[in-house]
Amino acid sequence: MTTDALAEIHEFLGCETPDLWITNALANQDIMLIDHAHCEKKAAMTALNNIHRYPDDNELLNKMSRLAREELRHFEQVLKIIKKRGLIYGKLSASRYANGLRDHMRKTETEKLVDVLIIGAFIEARSCERFAKLAPFLDEELKDFYESLLKSEARHYQDYLKLATKYAGEDISERVAEFKVIEAALIEEPDTEFRFHSGPVH
Numbered sequence: 001m002t003t004d005a006l007a008e009i010h011e012f013l014g015c016e017t018p019d020l021w022i023t024n025a026l027a028n029q030d031i032m033l034i035d036h037a038h039c040e041k042k043a044a045m046t047a048l049n050n051i052h053r054y055p056d057d058n059e060l061l062n063k064m065s066r067l068a069r070e071e072l073r074h075f076e077q078v079l080k081i082i083k084k085r086g087l088i089y090g091k092l093s094a095s096r097y098a099n100g101l102r103d104h105m106r107k108t109e110t111e112k113l114v115d116v117l118i119i120g121a122f123i124e125a126r127s128c129e130r131f132a133k134l135a136p137f138l139d140e141e142l143k144d145f146y147e148s149l150l151k152s153e154a155r156h157y158q159d160y161l162k163l164a165t166k167y168a169g170e171d172i173s174e175r176v177a178e179f180k181v182i183e184a185a186l187i188e189e190p191d192t193e194f195r196f197h198s199g200p201v202h
């Protein structure tokens with residue numbers, strides 16, 4: 001992934017991941033990997049849900065289908081690493097991150113779809129930013145794996161934004177700016193449990 005592409009993601013997001021979260025992640029790599037697997041699974045489910053809810057647009061169907069396949073492949077890759085390291089994939093409570101974003105979705109159908117897509121863009125961009133920030137501190141296997149994910153995550157966030165603009169039928173920068181503030185607060189405010197998209201745990 002190019003430096004320019006990563007700079008674009010940093011500009012899109014309202015803040016960088018706090019250093020304390022990196023410390024939390026390095027101290028809880030088993031939870032990080034298991035929750036990462038859950039995130040990939042949920043991302044695939046979100047894409048499939050979009051296909052189910054909005055079946056009338058070929059561009060959306062194709063982009064979401066491709067995204068779902070990629071996320072499921074990533075899910076399988078994380079599961080392989082989890083098994084190789086003697087960990088057990090199981091249930092984890094969700095962080096407040098995704099629901100914290102969805103709490104601000106509008107209710108009418110078109111506006112809701114635009115917000116769903118904008119939220120998808122933020123989740124993908126944040127994942128990309130965290131993979132890039134974590135990678136230098138990880139062992140060689142995880143470093144290579146996380147760096148391999150950067151390009152697809154960056155493309156996913158761009159796909160979500162393009163679709164959001166298409167369905168809005170107008171400039172979405174104001175709505176993106178509103179979610180930028182909400183997302184940054186969820187990332188910077190302290191959390192009680194470490195998760196891949198949590199805030200820092202003190």
